[in-house]
Amino acid sequence: MTVAERYSSEDAVPASGLLRRLFLFARVVLAGTAFLGAWIGAGILAMVLFPVSRLRHRRQPTIERAAACQRWMQRAFVLLFDYIRLCGLLHFNPRGLDTSTPARGFVIVANHPTLIDIAAVSAVFGRLVCVAKPLLFRAPIIGQILRSCVYLEGGEMEGLAGGVVVNQALDRIGQGMPMLVFPEGTRSPAGGMRRFRRGPFEIACRANVPVLPILIRCEPATLGKGTPWYDIPPRTAIFTVTRLPAISPASFGGDAGAMTEACEATFRQHLGLPAADTRNPS
Amino acid sequence: MNDILEELKSMIVQTLMLKDVKPQEIDVDAPLFADGLGLDSIDALELAVEIARRYKVQIKSDDERNREIFRSVRTLATFIAEEKSRMERAQ
Numbered sequence: 154m155t156v157a158e159r160y161s162s163e164d165a166v167p168a169s170g171l172l173r174r175l176f177l178f179a180r181v182v183l184a185g186t187a188f189l190g191a192w193i194g195a196g197i198l199a200m201v202l203f204p205v206s207r208l209r210h211r212r213q214p215t216i217e218r219a220a221a222c223q224r225w226m227q228r229a230f231v232l233l234f235d236y237i238r239l240c241g242l243l244h245f246n247p248r249g250l251d252t253s254t255p256a257r258g259f260v261i262v263a264n265h266p267t268l269i270d271i272a273a274v275s276a277v278f279g280r281l282v283c284v285a286k287p288l289l290f291r292a293p294i295i296g297q298i299l300r301s302c303v304y305l306e307g308g309e310m311e312g313l314a315g316g317v318v319v320n321q322a323l324d325r326i327g328q329g330m331p332m333l334v335f336p337e338g339t340r341s342p343a344g345g346m347r348r349f350r351r352g353p354f355e356i357a358c359r360a361n362v363p364v365l366p367i368l369i370r371c372e373p374a375t376l377g378k379g380t381p382w383y384d385i386p387p388r389t390a391i392f393t394v395t396r397l398p399a400i401s402p403a404s405f406g407g408d409a410g411a412m413t414e415a416c417e418a419t420f421r422q423h424l425g426l427p428a429a430d431t432r433n434p435s
Numbered sequence: 436m437n438d439i440l441e442e443l444k445s446m447i448v449q450t451l452m453l454k455d456v457k458p459q460e461i462d463v464d465a466p467l468f469a470d471g472l473g474l475d476s477i478d479a480l481e482l483a484v485e486i487a488r489r490y491k492v493q494i495k496s497d498d499e500r501n502r503e504i505f506r507s508v509r510t511l512a513t514f515i516a517e518e519k520s521r522m523e524r525a526q
Contacts, residue, residue, distance in 0.1 A: 308476075313496040316480020355477055 247276035
């Protein structure tokens with residue numbers, strides 16, 4: 154029996170009546186403990202483990218101090234995924250996935266169906282830097298975590314912010330720190346995907362490093378944009394992270410625009426989505 | 436002002452290496468981003484660097500007016516003209 158068969162079985166869910174309501178209520182309570190645990194974990198990281206880790210690695214360059222914090226965050230995410238897997242809420246095991254990466258640096262691009270995509274990719278790869286929205290940088294605890302891990306502060310598309318992020322990302326890659334960027338800019342719409350922006354591909358082309366496309370699937374869908382945390386499916390969600398073949402800027406003659414189009418087409422094909430409507434970019 | 440408008444149009448085509456757009460085809464009042472010329476913030480930064488080089492006018496990346504400044508070729512030209520005269524007065 155495959156993992157998907159074992160978990161996607163409806164048999165485990167009581168068919169009707171009081172038992173079903175109790176079962177669904179218990180799942181919401183478990184989900185609540187997972188979120189609470191995640192917040193407590195974030196507090197411990199920001200206030201205890203990161204300061205201690207920074208002190209321990211104080212003689213190392215900034216980027217390696219950040220990498221040490223990222224490793225702590227990776228351990229925390231692995232623990233969190235173990236917990237929600239044991240609770241039967243969501244099945245994802247970050248261990249055992251192929252983590253071999255190009256030595257000269259790389260840019261991971263992924264679709265963004267759920268709230269926990271960063272957690273999943275971080276749990277697999279550990280060492281990486283992501284772009285987060287300015288609002289999160291100003292939040293207590295989360296802001297401290299993002300700064301300790303030298304994450305980049307993104308901004309609006311209609312301004313210079315995106316261009317600044319590209320330059321900062323090039324700096325990170327130059328220091329041997331890989332990037333994770335969601336080319337859609339925010340979470341994917343339910344059952345679909347937004348148009349890709351060229352930011353991550355521009356970074357890859359200018360740094361001349363490969364793009365590692367990672368396909369994220371979550372079935373049934375949960376934790377999407379606009380869904381409240383307690384709106385959870387009755388059966389275990391199967392979360393998978395699939396590596397697609399790396400693409401190199403050289404095969405597109407360093408043309409970031411062409412690379413963006415090709416990569417988006419590959420994702421759409423894998424997700425069974427129709428080709429993008431180029432006349433009406435969303 | 437008109438000189439700046441014309442210069443900006445060719446600068447946009449040259450700096451951003453637009454393949455299917457000629458400078459004279461650019462509508463100075465059309466939006467630069469999204470459904471107008473379809474530029475993005477990476478293009479905007481390249482333009483800002485080029486503008487700083489040619490006109491000595493600095494556009495800061497964290498300026499809250501950027502959305503207004505980069506609305507169209509005309510708003511960009513107006514901003515450059517205003518900044519230039521402000522700098523001349525200051526000298």
